[in-house]
Amino acid sequence: MSPVPRRLDVLEAVYDRLASRVVVTIMGAVAAELQSIGHRPNFFYLQHAMGLASSLGLGIALSRPDQQVVVLDGDGSVLMNLGGLTTLARYRPRNLVHVVFDNESLLSVGGFPTATSTGSDLAGIAAAAGVPRTATVRTRDDFVRAFDEALAANDLTTLVAKVEAVGPSAYVTGLTLLENRFEFQRHLRETRK
C-alpha cells in the first residue's frame, strides 16, 4: 500500500475551507499544526478532555444551526468516546463535519499503537452507530475531494483520514488556552444574526 499523507499536508490542502467555518480540534499535534499554518478566531483547540471535541462540536452545532462546524478529531480521542458517535448520529446535526485523523497511534505520548492499528475501523463504527455519511481516505487528494463533498452534503459526515504518525517538534504554542476560549466565544457571539 502506498504511504499515507502527513496530517500537516492534509490540513494545508483544506485550510482555506477551514478559514470560513467554526473549527474545533483535539489536543496535541492537530492543534499545534493548525496553529502553525495560521490561527484564526473561529478555531478552538480543546487541549485536554480527550474524546470530548466531537461532543463540544455537537453542542455548538445544535446551538448554532446557522454555522457549519468542522471537528478535527483523532483516533485516540474517538476511541475514548465511542458512545459519542451514537449521540452524534442520534441528533444528526447536518451542519457538522467530523474529521478523524487516524495515525493509528497515541503520537504525543510516544507513539503507542491504538486499536485502529490492529484493524478497528472507525468509519465502520461510525456507520454502524448511524452516522449517515462515512468514508475512509488514504491520500491527500481523496481527502480534499471527500471533505469538499462533506461540506456540500448538508448532512452529518464522519470522514476518517489515514495519516502518517508524525507531528510537530513541540505541542505547547504561544496561544494560551483561555485566550483562545474567550476569543472563540466572542467570535461566535459576533457572528450571531
Add this chain to the structure above:
Amino acid sequence: MSPVSTDNSRLIYDALKGCGVRLVSALPETWLVHLIRMAEDDPDMILVRLAKEEEGVGISAGAHLAGVKSAMLMQNHGFLAAVNGIVSCAQLYRIPLLMLISFRGEFGERDPWQTEGGGVTEDVLRALNIPFEYLDHPSHVERRIAKAQTLAAASNKPVALLLCRDLMWEEPA
C-alpha cells in the same frame, strides 16, 4: 404510578426555564424520568440524550461558547463518570456548568447498588472545589436553581445541585 414527584419535577423544570436554560443533556435515571419527559415535550428545549455523562460536559461547553444556556441532568454515579471532563474541559476552560445531580444513596436508599456513590458524592464535589447546594424541599427549589445559575455564569465554573430523596420521592420512608 411512579413515586417520583411530578409536582416537584415540574418546579425544577420551570426553574431551569426561568433562568434561561434552553439545552438539557441527560442520561435517564429513575428520579429524572419526569424532568427528561418535560424537556422532551418542550418545543423550546433542546434535549440531548447521552450514552455517557461525560459527553454532556462537552455539549454544555459547546452550547456555552455558542451562547446557549444549558443544564446537565445526571445521577451521582454519572457525575463520578464525568469527572475528567469536568476538570479537563469545564474547569480548565472556565465553562459554567449547571449540574443537577440526583443524590442517590443517602438516608432512605433501598437499592444496595446505589449506596457507595451516595457516600462519596459530596466529598468529590468538595475535592473538585465545586460549589453545591441541596434541593430537598419545594420551597427553595426556584431560588436555589436561580442562584446556582447566577454563580455559574458569574464565576465561569461548574456548580452542582443535589436532588434529594425528600424532594424527588413521594413514597413514605
